[in-house]
Amino acid sequence: MTDSSPENSQITKESLFEKVLKTKNVFLFVPNLIGYARVLLSIVSFYIMPTRPYISITCYLSSEFLDAVDGHAARALGQCTKFGAMFDMLIDRCSTMCLCFILAMFYPKWTFFFQIWTAIDVASHWLHLHTATAKGSDSHKKINLSGNPILRLYYTSRKVLFAMCAGNELWFSMVYILHFNEGPAVISYGGYAIGLWRIILYAVTPIMILKQIISLIHLYTAALDMTVIDETERGNQTKNK
Amino acid sequence: MTDSSPENSQVMKESLFEKLLKTKSVFLFVPNLIGYARVLLSIVSFYFMPTHPYISIACYLSSEFLDAVDGHAARILGQCTKFGAMFDMLIDRCSTMCLCFVLAMFYPKWTFFFQIWTAIDVASHWLHLHAATVKGSVSHKKIDLSGNPILRLYYTSRKVLFVMCAGNELWFSMVYILHFNEGPTVVSCGGYTVGLWRIILYVVTPIMVLKQIISLIHLYTAALDMAAIDGTERGNRIKNK
Helix, strand or coil: CCCCHHHHHHHEEEEEEEHHCCCCCCCCCHHHHHHHHHHHHHHHHHHCCCCCCHHHHHHHHHHHHHHHHHHHHHHHCCCCCCCHHHHHHHHHHHHHHHHHHHHHHHHHHHHHHHHHHHHHHHHHHHHHHHHHHCCCCCCCCCCCCCCEEEEEHHHHCHHHHHHHHHHHHHHHHHHHHHCCCCCCCCECCCEEEEEEHHHHHHHHHHHHHHHHHHHHHHCCCCCCCHHHHHHHHHHHHHHHC | CCCCCHHHHHHHHHHHHHHHCCCCHHHHHHHHHHHHHHHHHHHHHHHCCCCCCCHHHHHHHHHHHHHHHHHHHHHHHHHCCHHHHHHHHHHHHHHHHHHHHHHHHHHHHHHHHHHHHHHHHHHHHHHHHHHHHHHHCCCCCCCCCCCCCCHHHHHCCCHHHHHHHHHHHHHHHHHHCCCCCCCCCCEEEEEEEEHHHHHHHHHHHHHHHHHHHHHHHHHHHHHHHHHHHHHHHCCCCCHHC
16 A cells, blocks of 8 residues: 555544644634634625625525534534633624625614614623623523513523524625625516515514513613622622621 | 702712712622623624714713723722723723624625624634633633743733724724714825824734734633633543542
8 A cells, every 4th residue: 555545645634633623722722713714704794795785695504504504513523612602602793793884884874773773783792691601601602491481481492592593694794795686576566576685684573672681681680680689799898897 | 058059969869979979789790880881882882883983983982981980999099899891801802893793884895894793703702711710710811921022011001001002993994984974184185185084094904914923822822721721621621530
């Protein structure tokens, strides 16, 4: 057998992959490598977003698809890390935010809506994660099951969570694409036609609204939790004096 | 003396303020009340931002001024809370972000710059605060003095911190105002004039650039911290098996 035989190449490839899996360097964990790919795809997406809709949306949705993949990879490979969870959260929030920049540019009359929407999105996720960390939870997705029932459903079913996030991202993607065209005509009635992008938009609008309501609930419950932590600490400080 | 005498009114007013200071409800603490005022001012500011520059900037800069006040109030009144610190951080990040929305709208060619700038601003502050919280620091502004020297200077001198933040906010405010006019003429040389807003912009540009470099340093050191925490935890888990 020569060095370039299939068997040796197979062994060499396995060793490389195994090496990657065995690394102790958190920055080289597979889910975080996926994260770097997501960052790159997102940056490319935003650079061309004002002018090239299809490449842009392809990059953006690829990044969102990888968002589902990196969690699975982390659990399958035993490479879940606090850094990875934070990295994931930051990419999500920043990419939605950057998309909203473009949408505010395309639809100036809706600027205020996109500003408030993004502010609530960032603030609710940030406060919720911060409170969970301060309380000492392993993951902000593990919540007290005796808590708010809507949040409970949102987090106990992975399918519900996925559908909500996917539907929400689709809404923003459709708003973006609709700036350029209506999409292939799906319904033609007399002279009246509705394009595919608009139909998808209408279909996912309830999901977008529901997700925003859930964000507000997050904001509210996280604020309450933070003040409980504060009041407990202040109570302890008073006792120890 | 009647009930409406000045002495009785004075006594009543003191009791109300004293009652407020004695409240155990974190949501009613004075620095957080200031926070609600900041949120209101910011929302009004963004609503008017596309069209009414002076009302908008007056509200925005008032909110930023109150940002300096609420910290002082918290320390003087002994009303520092984790909730308040988080609330303060969220208002800061969201108001800068929303201002950048409008700037991207005014200067479409600079959209990509504002997107990246805002993403780095949010991500660096968020990751830094998260790493500090996980490490158990009392305040994200109290950092390990044996750490990065640039960050050390940034945080050990309140005056440096104030100048950096104020200069940074001024940069964005000037970029905003310059969309509408150049400001009162300051320099007139032959047929060449330079307005006040542009001069202020040039003066604070180095501060804005430096603050962004500091944000990137924050992002880098916080990522290292998170990975170190993860590394330690994974090491402990292997030992405990």
